[in-house]
Amino acid sequence: MFNASELGSMSAEAKPLSGLRVLVPRGGTWGDLVSKALRERGAHTVIAPLVDFxxxxxxxxxxxxxxxxxxxxxxxxxxxxxxxxxxxxxxxxxxxxxxxxxxxxxxxxxxxxxxxxxxxxxxxxxxxxxxxxxxxxxxxxxxxxxxxxxxxxxxxxxxxxxxxxxxxxxxxxxxxxxVGVPASVHIREDVESGRINAIVVASAKIAQEVATQFPELHEDTLLACVGANTVETVAALGLPVEADDPEHPLYATKRALLDAVESVIDQSDTLD
Missing domain, CATH: 3.40.50.10090 (Rossmann fold)
Structure with missing residues (x-):
């Protein structure tokens, strides 16, 4: 499991997301590009669409x-x-x-x-x-x-x-x-057990699906929220918005997650 102590032990040469297992909540071109950007920074990605069209x-x-x-x-x-x-x-x-x-x-x-x-x-x-x-x-x-x-x-x-x-x-x-897409039983178990370390929350709709489908979200799971509208929705739903304090041990990890995602996408579900 990826945690703060592991983060602290990383060498300066390590990629910023090494050891992190990230759920990418959309498929298609979007999911492929986001997954590639995350992997280039060391993450392991799981593409599991929570929304479809x-x-x-x-x-x-x-x-x-x-x-x-x-x-x-x-x-x-x-x-x-x-x-x-x-x-x-x-x-x-x-x-x-x-x-x-x-x-x-x-x-x-x-x-x-x-x-x-x-x-x-x-x-x-x-x-x-x-x-x-x-x-x-x-x-x-x-x-x-x-x-x-x-x-x-x-x-x-x-x-x-x-x-x-x-x-x-x-x-x-x-x-x-x-529209929402139900995650598989395997994905739900991985999220609730903490085997998924982070979830990319790229829209208000995805935030709603996370809240609905993962009511027992693991306390150590990072939510990387893209866009102010998404952040507001996450807060309104009562989902955790941790690691936003620069003093938090996982702050750098969360910023690296967001930088990777935002390098390839705009807030495409919340802007036209």
Whole structure:
């Protein structure tokens, strides 16, 4: 079991997450990239999806928007979740050659690239929606752009509102719903026994699933919460938010966890 005494005994040359067994709560491109980033820092990862994605409640609106996308009725489209690429492939969506694509997050870019879609703009400063809005010169020229924003039902519409606030003609569509997925008995036992040392909590929805599915969360388990909205939800649910004090023996470990996750993803379930 990974604990503070083991952490203290690590050599200066040891990777920051050596010995840590981490639950990655999403699969697909997202899970693969997060898992790789954690392993590069020494962690052992267990990909065990606690959330998955279901058809949108706006299916008719989505189909109509994708037809308009193929017809070239949009100047730009945006996405900040790799799942959007999956949805588009499911619908055999075609992006008109004159429509440009702005994305946030390495997982999103990888998914769009693998799906064969051309990418015009991603933020270079950091994987965040705020960085995209700062680094997107075309949206600040005074020209009114027609933009399609595709996002999840639990997303906070940061890009959408940023574009609307600049006076652009925005069509926002919920491309998919986020739903809970029951963990296996084996995963529940590993979490409750402490064999899982840390859980990546990358959205408010994942926080809800952790609280529901692991009511006997082991006292030594670290929760690495991505984003302020997630942290607030974790606190409201009464889940432990330990190791936030720089004097805590596992503070450096938690920061290394978050740095690894945030190096490849944006808060893709909580931002659009």
């Amino acid at each position: 279901a058809h949108t409640s706006e299916e008719d609106k989505l189909v109509a928007a994708l037809k308009d996308l193929e017809a070239g009725k949009f100047d730009w489209m945006t996405a900040t979740s790799s799942t959007v690429a999956d949805v588009m492939q499911h619908h055999n969506a075609v992006i008109h050659p004159d429509t440009r694509v702005a994305l946030v997050g390495e997982a999103t870019a990888v998914a769009f690239h693998d799906a064969g879609y051309q990418i015009t703009r991603t933020p270079s400063e950091e994987n965040s929606t705020h960085a995209l809005l700062r680094e997107w010169p075309e949206i600040d020229t005074g020209e009114v752009l027609r933009v399609l924003t595709l996002r999840s039902d639990v997303a906070i519409p940061v890009v959408t509102q940023g574009l609307i606030g600049r006076g652009h003609d925005v069509t926002q569509v919920l491309a998919f719903r986020t």
